[in-house]
Amino acid sequence: MLKATGTCARAPGPTTLRDVYAEADIPTEIQRALTSFLDIQQERLAAIGPELEEQVQAARDATSGGKRLRPSFCYWGFRAAGGNPELPILKAAASLEMLHVSALVHDDVMDSSDVRRGAPAAHRRFEALQRARSAASGTGGDPVGFGIGAAILLGDLCLIWADEMMHTSGFDAASLASASKFFDAVRVEVTAGQYLDLVAQASGEADMDRALRVLRYKAATYTVERPLHIGAALGGGGQHLIDSLSAYGLPLGEAFQLRDDLLGVFGDPSKTGKPAGDDLREGKRTVLTAYAVEHASEVQLAEFDRLFGRPDLDSDEIQLLREILQDSRAVQACENLITERTEDALDALDRAPIDDETSRKALADLAIAATSRHL
């Protein structure tokens, strides 16, 4: 089904997430859903012990901020299926943010990242708490081990809570049942994608095939396709819409992650919430680095291998790595891929069986906003 607005989507002007959210104030609603859910959990956990307050507080902080992309895609998938916006879709969509926080908390433990969204990563936060407690009491064990253990448990709680948020969102059993296969799929896929990523880091291999699979499962299905599917299923969408949302969501999700990978290397720390060049210190194997390794000169490659993944890189060394990524044309290749896949997504959106013009425009705007340099 071709729509006149399809062409309009190609010239959306300067679209930011703020513009997209003008349509429906998704971040505020998601924050409200998360806060009121955690209020209930706080009471439940207080009955078990006052110590649990520390976990709830960590969950509150970890669920603050962020771009709320996954709930946004879920919301617009629902609206695209003709779902009634009076239904508790934003409560259901907020469960994807809770899931995301679970993945981030565990990811930071696995990567030994110190900072997340401009604040100490959860395991560092718990480590500091234990250090303070030990200092006050003059006794106590290893704060690093405590921090890791507490963050593993926080991630577990958020994973459990994501499920509880979804199935207590207020949708009827039939709608929940049709969404559940996608909700099961996304949870397994993101965990599997994380494992691919872990194997890639550990092997030190910059294999393009594996980088593309990580891109797909750790990002494209997780950030865009499955949230759309969950929303569409809750809204009563049929198989044709589900397939069309894949055709839009998968290339868009890849474009989004390619942008995120570029920002991880070149981004402004005040916007990314992570120290400059953090992905270079972590040795994060991405399509960007895989391309560089495949196309760098011998001298560049030797330099790259010497520096990449060293936790103590200084700003000159980071600059050197950035130049190798530029000179090997890896950056340009990623920019081209982003443009190409965003175009593919918008083409698929033109063909998608979506009657609601507001949804169609929001999905087009989201595509631009999620892949722009200013995210």
Next chain:
Amino acid sequence: MLKATGTCARAPGPTTLRDVYAEADIPTEIQRALTSFLDIQQERLAAIGPELEEQVQAARDATSGGKRLRPSFCYWGFRAAGGNPELPILKAAASLEMLHVSALVHDDVMDSSDVRRGAPAAHRRFEALQRARSAASGTGGDPVGFGIGAAILLGDLCLIWADEMMHTSGFDAASLASASKFFDAVRVEVTAGQYLDLVAQASGEADMDRALRVLRYKAATYTVERPLHIGAALGGGGQHLIDSLSAYGLPLGEAFQLRDDLLGVFGDPSKTGKPAGDDLREGKRTVLTAYAVEHASEVQLAEFDRLFGRPDLDSDEIQLLREILQDSRAVQACENLITERTEDALDALDRAPIDDETSRKALADLAIAATSRHL
């Protein structure tokens, strides 16, 4: 409702789990459910990448063996509610075993345990795998970090799968909805109990109050009460039965964990699947050690503090700690508590509104078997 068989339950003769399972071959059925679920997951994950085979294999090994206590309580809670045994209750019950494996895998990471059920703990297994891979390729990162990361993801997968096993077990939406509040509760409670335990280890405080709360949330609700509730809810049991199962399940769960704590210190490694005295090396704070600290002489206490929680304890030092636990009468106190709480559980069972005599006898036998010295 008093039952004639109530008295019979007091003189069950030598009851082992094997005797209990003669009634319904729960371990075989649970294994079958886990295996066929993992067969499906294996196919799904193979589509993402061949590396995921390693996660599925680890999940298969981690879900083998074990006493299947939680599924057993779930099954008999269902039967006690008059549930039809033709329904897929053992498939639903198997989800509790998957949940348990998730908790064990993460617990072993948090405690740096090397061995579980007589085999390397999951993080050690992944560490060895990465070590072999690095040796073969001549490259590769830190195997210890890989092991921890991979085990975090395995625990996440099992936690997600526990939910999927439950809601795809084949029960109708109404039955699942009534069980879901208990399923949500047990997942949160065990995680919260783990956090209490972590705080207790880290603080080095042997506080009896906290030890009793850990006992309740990490063990009693998790191992006995909630599995009974989930089974009873799936079987259509009402609030009176749910309350009666709490009255039976909570003291029994505490008695079970007290036995487990004694076995962690005095148990035969060939039966516990853990090295002798492992809990003493870990510095596991239990009711047993809390009692000892409260009642030991000054000399004993100084020895205890010097040795307890040292990872390198030799067999003489383990023996010395065991003697302190005996001489402070902590062991006898725990034995008394076990007897008392098992009696409380059996008294509550006598009063429970359970018509089915087979269920009543099985629950009585389970109480004896789960708290006996020969578990």
